Amino acid sequence: MLPSADTLAQRQLPTDLSVEQLAEQCRVSVRLVRAHQSRRLLHPPRRVGRRSVYDHSHIDRLELIQRLQRAGFSLAAIRALLQTGHNAPELALAWHAEGLAMRFPSPTDTSDPDLQVEPEGVADLHAQPGAWEALESYGLVSRAPDGNWHGTHPVLVAVGRRAREMGLPSTEITRLQLRVAAAALELSREILEAFTPIFALRAPAPRPGDDAAENGLVSDRTRLIEDYAGMSSVATALVSATFEVQLSRVVRGVVGIPSAPV
Known part of the structure; x- marks a missing residue:
């Protein structure tokens, strides 16, 4: 596979970059670079004598931060993802991209069939009175201004699809989702109560x-x-x-x- 234009451009850059060169390459201000460093979003540069030296890893990190911000992640969320390590930021971006396509059209909406997720399962959900509203109350789906529903977590959508493929009826999937959500909500509150006093003391x-x-x-x-x-x-x-x-x-x-x- 041929290298991209961005990759070629990076190869033509010097190995050691000043903060001004880094900012210019990433199309940001020097002030923003330093702000990301102070927030520990960007790893510190190397010291060469009295100079602070950046390299291509700093370019990659700044570009990743920009991608996450464009996807709607806050700086606090980005920092948590970066601290998690491994492929957490890329996984979060993949989930976000898939989430954008998780539209559950109503049975009469044929405007964009490519965005339909589990048409059979969606039809079953529409046939269950109050099912969408119940799922919405636990944050599992949300309703768009156009009246269509959206899944809020692609993993849950995938789990529902797999359970349906195994033969579990949609009504039972919905019932289990709601029961697990209710139990998880109560458990989350209990965990939060356990940690909050510790955090408050700090x-x-x-x-x-x-x-x-x-x-x-x-x-x-x-x-x-x-x-x-x-x-x-x-x-x-x-x-x-x-x-x-x-x-x-x-x-x-x-x-x-x-x-x-x-």
Whole structure:
């Protein structure tokens, strides 16, 4: 495969870049580059004598930040994704792109059949009184101004498709989605209650008459956002792994396989 024009342009750049060259290459201001560094979105440059030297990895990072921002991710969310590491930012972008196409047209809407997701399942949902509204109450779908419904998480759409392929009726899929959503909502509140006192202890109380920014409240708010982003990944892993273990135990019992020794 031939290299892209952007790749060729990068190869023609010097290996060591000044902050001005980096900003020019990414079509941003030097001030924005430094702001991303202060927010720890952009890794620091190398020091060569008295000079700060950037390289192509900084270009890649700035371009990734720009892509995430264009997709609607906040800087706090971008930082959490970058800290997660691996392919989390690219996965988030893929989910977002798929989410844009997750339109559930009404049975009478044939304006863009290519965007239909599970036409049979959608028809079944339309046939269930109040199903869309119930799913919306848990944030699983949203309604657009044109009256069409959209899935809010592509993984859930894929799970519904797979369950339908395995023969589970759409009404049962909806019932399970709502039950799991209700249980997850209550569990999320309980996890939040457990973590909140710990996070609150880290935030100093404001002093009367102090400006919020001068008192560090802006940075404290940013840190709290990061705390909750970290809590989210821990809680998700905890719930996912625990559910997997318990489901495995139930399945083993049903099919007659002894549980693995502890």
